[in-house]
Amino acid sequence: MSVRYALLGLLKQQPRYGYELRAAFIALAGGVEAWEVKPAQIYTTLNRMVESGLVEKQLNESDGSDEKVVFSLTPSGEAEFAGWLGQGILDDPQQDPFYLKLMLSLELPDVDAGRLIQTQRATLYQELHRITTVRTSLDPHTELARILLMDKAIMHLEADLRWLDMIEARLEDVKKQPAPHAELRPRGRPARTA
């Protein structure tokens, strides 16, 4: 979703060729390791915005490929971008794959929640180590912005690790409580097969 607004912002700076936009987005977002986006995704997003009147496509003597077409911002697109700038943004931390794993482990008798927690902890530490290594290699005089991005990743990993400690400490209590109840609306009986 944010990719589309970032493209609007880049076009607000100046009109650009299709192929430029992908490279500019990746540079803006902190490099391929930070935010991988396929060319198809960029062009699909651009074309949708052309359809909704946010972006204009200047058709030159191009061979029909979006790479060599110049895209530019419309007044609508500018207003849309301004709207995005003016609003706060929230991530959704509640859609958590590890939480699903944990809840499943409570339902399945042969899955050890303690082991799951330790495996997750090890994975988080490996990632923390990787990011710390990258961060140490960055030059604070020229790459401070990227360092700040690494710092965010580090802080989130620290928070995730603290959460694991918390789960571990309360695991026995969680296990004693009733499992979440699936709410089923009453429907007709399933048809009988002969």
Place this chain on the structure above:
Amino acid sequence: MSIIQVKELSKVYGEGNSTVTALNGIDLSVEQGQFVAVMGPSGCGKSTLLHLIGGLDRPTSGSVWIEGKDISVMKDDNLTELRRRRMGFVFQFFNLIPVLNAKENAALPLILDGVKPETAYARAAEWLERNQMGDRLNHRPDQLSGGQQQRVAIARALVADPVMLLADEPTGNLDSKSSDEIAGLLRHAVSDWGRTVLMVTHDPRIAAYADRIVFLKDGRVVDDTLLDAGNADNSRLLKEKVNLL
């Protein structure tokens, strides 16, 4: 040969009704040139483990082997000498002598070992230089920041050219910027100066500088993870991304 090896190590404090089992049959090996972090909740035995490895305390049962020698049966004199020559200690509260300046603090282990003051001070100055403290040789601890004091302490720990550093919460008393610097310095001691470092910490950010984390709980090892594991996996991921460009 592992540089540090611990076999069925146990430590029990107290007697009768009030015994506390700090370590419960730990087995552990550390290879030369490894940077190992030991982590776990309060009371898991991590500081006790470090103290036993450093010969600062004796086990209740089991053994500690340093460079192939069983230190748990060594006489006090021999143990003291081994500690002074083969190990360097770094503590949470720096433990510098307030009336001595940086150079004098760093030189102390050599002076105690009978090295000529001239030589001792020269070596201390070298190590302080390497720790970015070359311009503060005559500063006393009260004239130094926490991070600077810890750099002096690390120079002191290295001055006798030990094979290993044992660090107990080395960043526990530092702000996050200084903590990163000290962790980086310990990393440097391994990657560039060829030491082995065993570090107790409760700070994940600092543990991330290590090669390996050993997790303790209730006096036992509950997990042991290499942090650079799956090098093969990592390079595969990278190749995938390059293809998408």
